[in-house]
Amino acid sequence: MISLEAVSLRKVYGSRTVLADVSLALAQGEFVSLLGPSGCGKTTLLRLVAGFERPDGGQVRLDGRDIIGVPAAKRNMGMVFQAYSLFPNMTAEENVGFGLRVRGEATEARRKRSREMLELVALGEHMHKYPHQLSGGQQQRVALARALAIRPALLLLDEPLSALDARVRVQLRDEIRRIQREIGVAALFVTHDQEEALSISDRVAVMEHGRIAQLGEPAAIYEEPESLFVARFVGQMAEFDAEVDGGGVRIAGHTLPAARAAGHAPGQRVHFFLRPEHVRLVEPAAGLPGLVESRTFNGPTTTFRILLEGAGRVLATVPTVEARHAPGETVGITWDPSAPRILKLDGGAPPPDA
Amino acid sequence: MKWLWVPLAGYFALPLVATAVLSLWQGTRGYGFAAYVTLIHTPEMWNSLFLSARLAVETIIAGLVILVPAVFWMNLRLQRLRPVFDFLSVLPLVVPAISLVAGITAIYTGPDWLVGTANFLVIPYVILALPFTYRALDVGMRALDLRTLTEAAQSLGASWPSMIMRVLVPNLITALLGAALLTITIVIGEFTFANILLFNTFAVYINHIGSTSATQAAALSLLAFLLTWLAMLGVALGGRRAAR
Numbered sequence: 001m002i003s004l005e006a007v008s009l010r011k012v013y014g015s016r017t018v019l020a021d022v023s024l025a026l027a028q029g030e031f032v033s034l035l036g037p038s039g040c041g042k043t044t045l046l047r048l049v050a051g052f053e054r055p056d057g058g059q060v061r062l063d064g065r066d067i068i069g070v071p072a073a074k075r076n077m078g079m080v081f082q083a084y085s086l087f088p089n090m091t092a093e094e095n096v097g098f099g100l101r102v103r104g105e106a107t108e109a110r111r112k113r114s115r116e117m118l119e120l121v122a123l124g125e126h127m128h129k130y131p132h133q134l135s136g137g138q139q140q141r142v143a144l145a146r147a148l149a150i151r152p153a154l155l156l157l158d159e160p161l162s163a164l165d166a167r168v169r170v171q172l173r174d175e176i177r178r179i180q181r182e183i184g185v186a187a188l189f190v191t192h193d194q195e196e197a198l199s200i201s202d203r204v205a206v207m208e209h210g211r212i213a214q215l216g217e218p219a220a221i222y223e224e225p226e227s228l229f230v231a232r233f234v235g236q237m238a239e240f241d242a243e244v245d246g247g248g249v250r251i252a253g254h255t256l257p258a259a260r261a262a263g264h265a266p267g268q269r270v271h272f273f274l275r276p277e278h279v280r281l282v283e284p285a286a287g288l289p290g291l292v293e294s295r296t297f298n299g300p301t302t303t304f305r306i307l308l309e310g311a312g313r314v315l316a317t318v319p320t321v322e323a324r325h326a327p328g329e330t331v332g333i334t335w336d337p338s339a340p341r342i343l344k345l346d347g348g349a350p351p352p353d354a
Numbered sequence: 355m356k357w358l359w360v361p362l363a364g365y366f367a368l369p370l371v372a373t374a375v376l377s378l379w380q381g382t383r384g385y386g387f388a389a390y391v392t393l394i395h396t397p398e399m400w401n402s403l404f405l406s407a408r409l410a411v412e413t414i415i416a417g418l419v420i421l422v423p424a425v426f427w428m429n430l431r432l433q434r435l436r437p438v439f440d441f442l443s444v445l446p447l448v449v450p451a452i453s454l455v456a457g458i459t460a461i462y463t464g465p466d467w468l469v470g471t472a473n474f475l476v477i478p479y480v481i482l483a484l485p486f487t488y489r490a491l492d493v494g495m496r497a498l499d500l501r502t503l504t505e506a507a508q509s510l511g512a513s514w515p516s517m518i519m520r521v522l523v524p525n526l527i528t529a530l531l532g533a534a535l536l537t538i539t540i541v542i543g544e545f546t547f548a549n550i551l552l553f554n555t556f557a558v559y560i561n562h563i564g565s566t567s568a569t570q571a572a573a574l575s576l577l578a579f580l581l582t583w584l585a586m587l588g589v590a591l592g593g594r595r596a597a598r
Contacts, residue, residue, distance in 0.1 A: 052505055072508040079509040084499040087506070089524040099510035102520075143506075150510060 001028045003063060003186040004049065004154050010057035011044050011210075018044045019055070020210040026154070026186045031177065033189045033197035036207035037233070042190045043158060045207075049188060050156050051075045062153055078147030078185075079156040083163040085143055086131040092118060092142045093127040099150035117145035120179060137168035144176065148183060155180060155187040161196060173200055194234050198222060206230050228343055231273050237341075238279075238314035242272040249342070252310035254288055257337035264342060271343045276303060278339035279316035281325060287332030290314070292325050306333060370579070377572035389569040399574070402559035405472055409555065410541040413479040414534045417487045420480070422530075425491040426522060429500050443488040446481050451546040454478060459551070472553045479541050486536040494529025535585040542581060 004026040011019040019041045026032050034042035047053045049060055051072030059066050067075055086095050096114040105113075118127050121141035131139055140160050147155060157176070161169045177200040180187050191197050197204045198218040205215045206229075214221060214230045225231035232239070242249035244264045248257050249272050256272075264270055280287075281304065290306040293313070302323035304316045316333060325331055378385045393399050428439050446454070458478055468474055503525075507517040523530070548555040554562075560578060564571035 050505075050509060052508070072505070073511050073513060075509075076511070077509060079506070081502050081506060083502075085502045085506040087503065087521050087525070088498075089521075098507070098512070098520075102507075102510065102512045102516050146506075146510065156509075 002026070002061075003028045003030070004188065005061040006045070006049065006058065007061065008058040009045065009048055009055045009060070011041070011048060011053065012056050018210050019048070021058070022207075022210070022212055023058075024205060024212065024215070026188065029181075029184045029186055031180055031187045031189065031200060031202045033191055033201040033204045034207055035191055035194055035197040035204050035234075036213075038192060040207040041210040042192075042207050046156055046158055046188060046190045049154070050077055050079055076150065076152055077154045077156055078150055078152030079158065080140065080143045080147050080160040082159045083136065083139070086139055086146075088131050091128050091130055092123060092134065092145075095131070095142055096127075096146045096149050098146065103150070113149055114145075117149045118142070120148070120182075121145045121175070135168075136164050137172055140164065140172060141175075144179065148179070148185070152185060155185045157187060157189040159190055159192070162191070162193070169196075176200065198234075206233065208233075225273070225341060225343075228271060231271070231341060231343060235275060236315060237273040237275055238312070240272045240274075240311055242270050242342075244268045244270055244342075248337075249340075252308070254311075256288065256340075257335070258340040258342055259337040260340065260342045264344070269345050271345065273341040273343065274314065274335060274339065276315035276317035278335045279306075279314060279318075280334050281316055281318060282332045282334050284330050284332040287334035289330060289332050292327050292329045292331055294327055295323070295325070304331075306331065308333075370576075373572045373576055377569055377576055379569055389567070389573040392567075393570055393573055393577075398554070399559060399563075402554050402556045405554065406542050406556035409472060409475055409479060410538045412473065412476045413483055413541050414537045416476055417480045417483055417537060418530065418533065421484075421487050421491055421533075422523070422526075423518070425488065425495060426500070426518070429492070429495045430504060439488070439492075443485050445484075447485050451482075452550075454481065455547050455550050472548075472555070475544075475547055475551065475553060475555070478547045479537075479544065482544065482547075483533075483537040483540050486540065487533040490529045490533040490536065491526070494526045494532075498525055531588070535588045539582045539585045542578065 002025050004024075006022060006024045009019050009022045010017070022041070022045060024032070024045075034045060036042050044053065048055050051067070051070065055068065060068055062075070086092075087098065090098065093111070093114045096117050097110045100110040100113060115124065115127065118124050121144055123138060123141050123145070126134060126138060131142070134142065143160070160176070161173055164172065173196055189197070189201065198221065201218055203216060204218050204221045206213045206221060208229045214226050216224075221230065221234055225234060231237060240251045242251045242256075242258075244261045244266050245255050246266060247259070247262055248255050249261050249270065250256070251272060258272065261270070288308060290308045293305045293307050296303045296305075297320065298317075300320060301317050302320045304318070304323070304325060306314050306316060308314060314333065375385075377389050378387065380386050380388045425439075428435055455478065463469060503521055504517060507521050512520065542556055544555070545557040545561060548558045549561065556578065560571060560574050563574055
């Protein structure tokens, strides 16, 4: 069943179109991320859904009902903000109970609900603390508990993890997902961090210049980018201009394996994308020869930057235990023919400098 | 640089000490508290003090009721009007009180309870206190992430009045206190308006007593000075408590 439905939403600020005809539907209990560079319209979309902004066109439906005319205070959506959204004059418990208080719920019921929610985010023992006595991660947990306390029809998350440090971010990210599943509320999550989006979402909407460039499951977004923008924005890829040549492509005089080239007409100019983890390093004679320019240690993996004569550079990420090469060495590179992604030259607009 | 403190302290302390000595002078009967005793037993002094206190309270209420929503809205939605607000807020400091009073008496006519009584003074006093009230509120509100707090309250179902009373005002206590205390010191010390409009406020009484009894005037000035300092101390302490 559909929970939230945005239909042809448009938003214009002066001469700038921030959202151009965006449609998106969330199923009951679904977790959807809006991913994109800053200025792509993801936050605006969230704010239109929340009721903080009015669209210049289109509809927002919640459980089948059009809610464009409904003010934010009456939409019953729980929202978690980037940071500093807790009321400084109230304890954690009072913060969580605020939504119920303005709804006129009885004190006892309110306290009980607040405590339950704080237990849910594992902050039961901190309920009498004020926001300034809590760490950034704890504050965001309280904010989550507060958003959920009102039994929202939809949970809105506006980059709630961006102000936290890396460890807390990963921890809280998984916790948000666990709690959201437990409660079964649909959630719309805005982020510019692709790892975040890919790791916790049921579906990801990659946004570009006020449009949804691609909407799909995280694996599909990563493995099967449909446009140049998505291919370049999500993850790292080596990119070459190539020419379709039978079952492969020609790059700088070499014919290289690429199963997906079969779908394109021979001789057509295309973009050839290859992810670092798909590149295998072999003896120079056994693959496309290249020169190791640099070697970066990432912990479990090691990344080599390899210069291919006449074609450009490619990154190769291999398990550190298998990383034997040193800068200055000549290696051969090879890959599974099904790995490269081939996109037509006009496959979407180029991204802004990212 | 240490030696600089000596003349500086003397510069500030000497007039106070001299005023204190004069207030204790009893002519041929040496030194004592006679001036203070006489003052305490003068009903006119108390009347003027109570009048000024009442005007201060009225000015605070009127000023805050107008300015809290205005500064809130400016900070939330009308940031581009900030220069206009800033300019307006310093006008009372630039325009001499005498031209204000001339202008205001010419413009304001109205019901007797307002124009015929000292309540009339609240209007110019709100204007006089404007620079300080505006600054205090603006600083207080800028310290809060107003937009996020407002939107958080809204998304939780709070109406505007509920948001202002339950979230905004409690978080602005220090700013409100600062604005209130500064207003008190301004109203207690204001002379020009009250004198020209013939109301017997505290400052007018001090001036009056100055022309009849030098020692009582000195005593009263010292008390007024003390009152002002207590108000300032209140602002400082309130600020420190909120900064904990």
